Structures are given as C-alpha cells and as structure tokens.
Amino acid sequence: MEVKEVKEAVVRGGTTARFAEVSECSAGEHRRGETVVADLDGTLIRGRSSFPYFFLVAFEAGSYVRALLLLVMAPVIWVLYNFVDEASGIQLMIFLSFAGLKMSDIEGVSRAVLTKFYADDVHPESWRVFSSFGRRVVITANPRVMVEPFLKDVLGADEVLGTEIEVTARGTATGFLKKPGVLVGTHKADSLRRRSRVAGQASVGLGDRVTDYPFMSLCKEGYVVPKTKVPAVKKQDLPKQQLLIFHDGRLVQLPTPGNALIVLAWMPIGLMLSIIRVTSGVWVPLRYMPLFYKLSGIKLIIKGSVPPKPKDGQPGILYVCNHRTLLDPVLISLALCRPVPAVTYSISKVSEALSPMPTIALRRDREKDSANMRKQLEKGELTLCPEGTTCREPFLLRFSALFAELSSRIVPVAITTKMAMFHGTTARGNKAMDPFFAYMNPRPVYEIQFLQEIPVELTCVGGKSSIEVANYTQRLLAGVLGYECTDFTRKDKYRLLAGNDGIVPVKETKKSE
Numbered sequence: 214m215e216v217k218e219v220k221e222a223v224v225r226g227g228t229t230a231r232f233a234e235v236s237e238c239s240a241g242e243h244r245r246g247e248t249v250v251a252d253l254d255g256t257l258i259r260g261r262s263s264f265p266y267f268f269l270v271a272f273e274a275g276s277y278v279r280a281l282l283l284l285v286m287a288p289v290i291w292v293l294y295n296f297v298d299e300a301s302g303i304q305l306m307i308f309l310s311f312a313g314l315k316m317s318d319i320e321g322v323s324r325a326v327l328t329k330f331y332a333d334d335v336h337p338e339s340w341r342v343f344s345s346f347g348r349r350v351v352i353t354a355n356p357r358v359m360v361e362p363f364l365k366d367v368l369g370a371d372e373v374l375g376t377e378i379e380v381t382a383r384g385t386a387t388g389f390l391k392k393p394g395v396l397v398g399t400h401k402a403d404s405l406r407r408r409s410r411v412a413g414q415a416s417v418g419l420g421d422r423v424t425d426y427p428f429m430s431l432c433k434e435g436y437v438v439p440k441t442k443v444p445a446v447k448k449q450d451l452p453k454q455q456l457l458i459f460h461d462g463r464l465v466q467l468p469t470p471g472n473a474l475i476v477l478a479w480m481p482i483g484l485m486l487s488i489i490r491v492t493s494g495v496w497v498p499l500r501y502m503p504l505f506y507k508l509s510g511i512k513l514i515i516k517g518s519v520p521p522k523p524k525d526g527q528p529g530i531l532y533v534c535n536h537r538t539l540l541d542p543v544l545i546s547l548a549l550c551r552p553v554p555a556v557t558y559s560i561s562k563v564s565e566a567l568s569p570m571p572t573i574a575l576r577r578d579r580e581k582d583s584a585n586m587r588k589q590l591e592k593g594e595l596t597l598c599p600e601g602t603t604c605r606e607p608f609l610l611r612f613s614a615l616f617a618e619l620s621s622r623i624v625p626v627a628i629t630t631k632m633a634m635f636h637g638t639t640a641r642g643n644k645a646m647d648p649f650f651a652y653m654n655p656r657p658v659y660e661i662q663f664l665q666e667i668p669v670e671l672t673c674v675g676g677k678s679s680i681e682v683a684n685y686t687q688r689l690l691a692g693v694l695g696y697e698c699t700d701f702t703r704k705d706k707y708r709l710l711a712g713n714d715g716i717v718p719v720k721e722t723k724k725s726e
Contacts, residue, residue, distance in 0.1 A: 232426070232435040235338045238417060240345035247416035249346040250405065250428065253353040253360060255421035256438045257343060257368065258334040259445060263303070263355055264290070266327055267310040268468045270359065273326050273642075274318040275310070277480065283309045284473050299424060300395035303354050307378070307395075312388025316358065316380050321641055324362040325710040326462035331363040333467070335446040339419055339438055343368065344452075350374070350415065352405055352428055354397045367453050374404050402427035458606050458699065459706045461640050463650055465632050476634055483634070483653035486510075490652040494543065494569030502547050502569070510656045515548045517663035520624055522551060522593060529590030530666075531619055534626035535609055535690050536598035538637040539564060539647045540659070541628050545596050546570045548661045554589050556597035561645035583615060590620050599683065601703035603638040607696045609687050610703070617682035621674040623667045625686055627693045631658035640710040664693060 255261035264287065272280035286309060294302030311319065343349060350372045351364050357375030364370040377391040393400050405428050418425075418432030421440075429435035448457050466472050490509055497505045506513050523530055532553065534541055542555030552570035558577070565572055573589060575582050589595045599612040617623070630637075637651025651657065667689075669675050672682055691698045704714045 232420075232429060232437045235342060235419060235436040235438045238342045238419075238434070238436045240342045242345075244345040244416070245347040247346055248348040248350065248414060249343055249417045249419065250350045250352060250415045250432055251339065251343055251419035252401075252421060252425050253351055253355060253364070255440075256419050256425070257336060257339050257351065257364075258331055259336045259443065260334050261421065261440070262469075264306065264470060265468045265473075266330065266355070266359065267306040268473050269326055269330065269462065269464065270314075270319060270322055271310040272464065272468070273462050274314050274322040277477070279309070280473070281477055284470065284477060287470050300354070300397045303376070303395045303397070304390065307356060307376070307390065308388035311356070311378060311386040314386050316378075316384050316386055319358055319386060320362075321711070322462070323359050324366075324456070325460060325641060327359065328363040328367060328456045329460035329462075330467050331360070332367055332448055332451060332457050333445060335368070335451065336438060337443055337446050340368075340446050342417065342419065342436070346417070350405075352396065352401050354395050354401075362456070366456050367451055369452055374401075374408060398424040399427045401425065402431055405431060455701070455705070455709060458604065458608050458701065459640075459709050460605065461642070461710045463635050463639070463642070465634055465636060479634065479655070480653070483655070484649070487649045487652035491567055491648045494567055499546065499552055499569055500550055506547070511652075512656060512658040513544065513547065514658070514660040515663075516660065518665075519549060519663055520666070522549075523622070528622045529592065529620055530594045530622045530624055531590065531616060532594065532596040532624050532626050533612075533616055533686055534596065534598055534628050535694065535696075536600045536603045537605075537628050537630045538603060538651050539644075540637065540651055541598060542572075542596045543569060544628065544659050544661050545626060548663070549594075551594075553594045553596050556586060556595065558601070559644070561647075563645040564648055567648070579615065583618065586616075586619050595619075596626075599686075602640075602706055604706075605636060605638065607694070608699050608701075609691050609694075609696050610699060610701050610706070612683040612687045614679035614683040617673050617677075617679035617686075621669050621672045623672060623682070623686065625664040625667065625690050625693075627660075627662040627664065627690050629660045629694060633657075640707055662693065664689065 251257050254263050268280055268283055271283045290302045290305050293305060349370045351370045352374040353360060355375055356378050357373055358378060360375060361373045364373050376395050379387040379389045379391055381387060396404055415432040416434060418429035418435045419438060420426065420429050421438040464476065468476060493502065493505055503513055520530055532545055534545065539560065546553045546569065554571040554573055556575060557572045558575040573585055586595060597616055599616050600610040601613055604610055632654050635650040635653050637647050639647060671677055671685060673679055687698050707713055
C-alpha cells in the first residue's frame with residue numbers, strides 16, 4: 214500500500230504530532246463503539262472557506278444591503294484570515310452577518326437554507342471515517358447556531374462545539390462573541406477538554422490545517438484531510454433525507470465571492486425585468502404571451518398533445534400537474550392558449566391581481582372546496598396541483614386524493630423548470646415576491662408536457678378509489694419526470710422549514726377570496 218504523506222506539527226507544550234492522511238484511517242463496524250472528533254470546513258465538507266455560508270445568512274436573514282456590505286468587506290476579511298489572524302477574519306464575518314438579526318431568523322436560515330448547501334459539499338473520505346463511528350463530535354470555528362442543524366440532522370453528529378454568539382434579552386444577535394471567542398487553534402483543544410465528555414477518550418481526530426492540530430493531538434489517532442479535489446458525497450448516500458428534499462432560500466448556487474458579485478450586480482436589473490414580465494399578464498393578450506416570453510428571454514417548451522377545449526355537454530377536463538413554482542397554472546394556460554381557471558391556496562393579493570386567468574381559492578374545507586371545483590368543471594376546465602405546495606428537488610410529494618373525485622377526464626401535466634440564480638418559491642419569506650424572484654432569472658426555462666388522458670377505467674368512474682387514482686397519477690408523472698415519489702406532505706414541509714403547518718387562518722383566507 215502506498216504510504217501517504219505524514220504531517221508534522223509542533224503543538225501546545227512543545228510536543229511534535231504526526232498525522233497521516235485521512236485515507237489511511239481504517240473505518241467499519243469495528244469502530245461503532247468508538248468516538249471521532251472532526252473539524253467542519255475543509256474536513257467534513259470540501260470547501261475551506263466559510264464566506265458563502267455567512268453570505269447566505271446575511272442575504273436570507275438580513276437584506277440585500279447587508280449582503281452587499283459583507284461582499285465589499287470580503288478583501289479585508291481575506292487579508293485578515295490569511296495574513297493576520299484567522300480568528301479576526303471569522304469574527305468580522307460574524308459581526309457583519311449577524312449583528313442586529315433575530316436569532317430565530319438565523320436559526321431558520323441555518324436549518325432551511327444552509328443545510329442544503331452543506332449537504333452538497335460533503336467530503337467522501339471524511340464521511341467514510343466519520344460515519345463509521347458510534348459517537349460523533351464536531352468542533353468548528355463557525356457559530357454553532359449556523360452549523361448545528363446540518364451536523365446533527367443530516368450527518369448524525371452527537372455533539373457540536375462551535376463559536377457562541379452573544380444574544381440580547383430580546384433574542385437579537387449583537388454580533389459579538391461569548392468567551393473564549395472564535396474556536397481556532399488551542400481554543401478548540403481547550404473547548405474539547407472543558408466542554409466535551411470525550412476529551413482524552415476520542416479514538417480519531419480529523420482536521421485539515423495547522424490550527425486543527427492541537428485538538429487532534431488530544432485524540433488517540435489523528436488524520437489530515439488533504440486539499441486535493443474529490444467529488445462530493447451523493448446526497449442520496451447521506452442518512453437523513455427530509456432536510457435535503459425540503460429546503461428554502463432564494464439563491465440557487467452557492468454564493469462564492471464571484472457568484473455573490475454576479476448575483477448582487479444583476480439584482481437591480483433583474484428586478485426591473487421581473488416587473489415587466491410579471492405584469493405582462495395584465496397588459497399583454499394571452500395569445501401573444503408566448504411571443505412576449507420569447508422576446509423577454511423566457512424559454513417556454515411545450516410537449517405532448519394539447520387537449521382541445523371540451524364541447525358543451527362533455528365532462529370538464531381536470532389538468533393535474535406537479536408543483537414547481539407559483540407560475541405552473543399560468544404556464545398551462547399559455548400552453549393551451551386559453552385562460553384555464555386554477556385552484557390556489559394562500560397566494561398573495563399581488564399574485565392574484567396579476568394572474569392572467571381566474572383563480573379559485575381553497576378554504577381547506579373539503580365539502581366546500583369540492584363543490585366549488587365541480588361547479589367550475591361544469592363550465593369546462595380546471596388546473597390544480599395536488600401536492601399542495603412546491604418541491605424543488607426531483608421528488609413528488611403525496612398527492613391529495615380529492616381531485617380524483619371531481620372528474621372522469623384527468624390529464625396529467627409534467628412541469629420542469631431551470632433557474633440559474635433565484636428560486637421562485639419560499640416557505641419562510643414573502644410569498645408576494647415569489648413570481649418576481651422566478652422572473653428575475655436572466656433566462657428561466659419552463660417545460661410543459663401534456664400526457665395522455667387517464668383511461669376512464671382507471672378513474673373513480675371506472676371503479677377505482679380516489680387514493681388509487683391519486684397514487685397512479687403520482688407514479689405516472691414521476692416516471693415521465695424521472696422523479697421519486699414520497700409520502701411527504703405540505704405539513705411536513707412547513708413544519709420543517711417554517712415551524713408551522715402551512716395553514717392560513719380562516720380570516721386571512723376570506724380576505725383573499
């Protein structure tokens with residue numbers, strides 16, 4: 214076996230520590246009774262810079278101005294981090310990103326936004342070792358509040374030791390730190406001794422830089438993660454999937470300094486463009502909308518056989534689509550070249566006013582909702598999304614079975630979207646901005662595929678139960694899209710991302726009708 218490079222360093226007390234590369238560490242079932250202690254940046258995840266994650270907090274929990282200020286200060290942070298003092302660079306990022314924000318907002322972004330980006334960057338060798346141990350401890354210079362949801366809920370860490378933030382009595386972050394400050398160098402070792410039950414007992418310590426060597430020297434074995442480029446762990450190989458299926462936030466790509474600069478520079482232009490695109494439903498006739506989309510940079514792809522409008526006396530057609538953005542029903546109307554009414558729930562007054570087709574608001578009252586939808590189908594056509602909420606990843610949420618009872622003419626519609634900069638959906642943010650963020654993308658792509666009408670014998674009229682029809686339709690769409698079916702629901706998504714059931718109070722619902 215090829216011998217990997219052995220790292221040497223003089224650690225606290227003048228002793229010399231020798232660390233082999235992580236590929237030399239044995240892993241497997243025999244490690245289940247042992248403990249591992251690992252660093253985060255450059256160790257458990259491949260990226261060595263924490264700037265993108267602080268930028269996400271500044272942008273998602275803060276504002277455009279806060280994110281811009283952090284980006285402007287990036288050169289200063291880089292100089293401090295690399296040439297003056299690592300802790301000073303991190304402390305400046307913490308102050309700029311956290312000061313004045315509610316801790317509840319920071320925690321929400323950490324869970325709903327950061328988790329997804331961290332999970333995209335897990336180091337394969339570190340994960341091979343880390344996942345083999347029965348007890349897993351992570352020690353990091355990053356604020357604990359920022360990394361704990363990912364480490365515990367996705368990687369299965371038992372304990373997270375990180376930099377602690379000062380918080381006011383009202384729950385607002387001051388931007389300053391609790392003692393001993395940023396956990397780097399000997400502070401990591403001291404924290405491990407003082408606050409962890411595993412000091413002196415850990416079998417393996419994992420790190421990637423000299424400032425990790427002091428805590429690694431406390432472990433029986435220490436291994437260094439090299440800077441070599443390796444592919445990230447596939448997300449489906451991580452143990453807990455729910456936080457990876459559901460995620461929030463507006464940014465599509467990890468905001469490295471270069472990406473962050475492009476996004477912030479584009480946003481003022483993109484906002485003006487999105488206003489023109491969003492309001493086009495009011496001032497552009499529906500038959501000219503496909504041409505307008507093309508001229509304004511929106512790519513609309515229509516596949517399959519477009520059904521003709523039902524004739525008088527024929528059963529109404531129910532278009533059942535997967536839910537990617539708020540614009541799904543609008544796109545179906547454009548593809549059909551006629552304003553097909555859509556079933557909606559908890560959309561903003563702005564979105565409702567700008568909609569180019571009629572909307573039918575749900576009340577979460579099965580009998581009333583069913584009666585309203587049947588009444589509309591008697592007039593001809595209706596579009597609905599039985600998932601009840603959007604999903605960004607290649608998964609389909611559980612389909613509500615109510616739609617199967619409404620009509621014997623069900624046309625499944627598969628929708629895919631490609632967004633380069635911004636997500637046009639949110640669980641935690643301002644929903645009125647959803648269509649604007651969707652249309653802020655320079656060249657968004659929407660693909661609409663009409664499938665064959667479901668045979669009558671496979672509908673409720675043919676003797677199938679509504680649940681059987683719903684499950685069949687879900688599997689049919691999943692097969693065409695290449696997605697995976699799940700049993701997750703709207704409630705699961707909102708409980709995870711927003712801490713509520715996603716149910717709009719009756720009073721608010723009545724106002725939107």
